Amino acid sequence: MTELHELRLQTVIEQVLMAQAKTVLDLGCGQGQLISELAKIDSIEKIVGVDISATELAIARDNLNAEGLWFEKDIELIHQSFDRVNANLIGFDAAIMLETVEHIEPRYLSRIEHAIFSVYQPRLVIMTTPNVGYNPMYGLQPGETRHPEHKFEWTRLQFKKWCEGVAVRCNYRVELSSIGEEHLLLGSSTQMASFRFLGSGRPSIV
Template sequence: MTMYSPLHEERLDTVMAVLRAEGVRSVADLGCGSGNLIARLLAEPRLERIVGMDASGMALQVVRSEVLNGRIDPRCTLIHGSYTEPDAGVRGVEAVTMIETIEHLDPQRLGRVEQTVFAGYAPRLVLLSTPNADYNPRYGLAPGKWRDADHKFEWGRARFRDWARGIAGRNGYAVRFLGIGEGDADLGAPTQMAVFSRPD
């Protein structure tokens, strides 16, 4: 399986810790890529339903060959599609994860994400992470330069928190924020995560 950076592994450690603490039994990883998180989810016996969705058919093929090893796991469904559009295969999950994905979208499409994920699927838990642009100078990046050529935007902490709080308020969620990775006293952590939860 593809090796990932220590920071990415720390993101996934954080996701798994939150999912375990919340006791969820079904998870959809939207923008699952080649399946590093899917592999971890499959290793959790308590999970009864796992959905992986990605717009890249090639990425899903990697999941099938390298994560599932060509076998069929009755708990796991893979969907070739975009999380900006509703899909019946995702409905009913308790938790949605979106790890380092939204920054690959044109910002004008973020409204569709809100409608599809928060208003449509309305899981009780959403974990969403994205780069913290405030931290970019630590990577030697000039203002306006992003960490990946495919990124359409990167937000600082204030912008991300305003966006997340707006989504939470409009859709009946509480939200808290986590910093992931070795932080800087002034710039924050390299990755920022919002944990959205619906009151019981």
């Protein structure tokens, strides 16, 4: 695990703790690293990981079993795409998309927005994603992405515009921040958005 990834995990977990979240969705849970860390926190009662890869979920299950965490917490793993609304995911305190959104085809972003922000409406949504402006620090050329499975990578301005649009449309307040060493001109490697729901009550599935 890289130092930057550890810093992302730590930063996200701090946000979850500050929000006093007891139930957490890990959207794009991969091999379960974040779930493993969340499961060690006494105040968190339920964790659901969602991923489109059955292979990654199988590894996550094995990792959780190996750590003895599977039977200590209410943990569930769900194999599905983010753009498919699932009634079982409504009512969580927090949802996390840790380096996940960039793996989604841009044409599906409106479906993701609808499912997470309009239907599930967690009190807190945390999203981290690469800052493409920082890519030259990794020796990448224009048009190159950090990972072959990334469908896109946002500039800081593009990320800000999308997040603010989601916040307005879905009744959230959003705060933008950065993770990692800050370059004077290029910013940091990772950008983060913390969305906090401004409404009350829970929606019906539409």
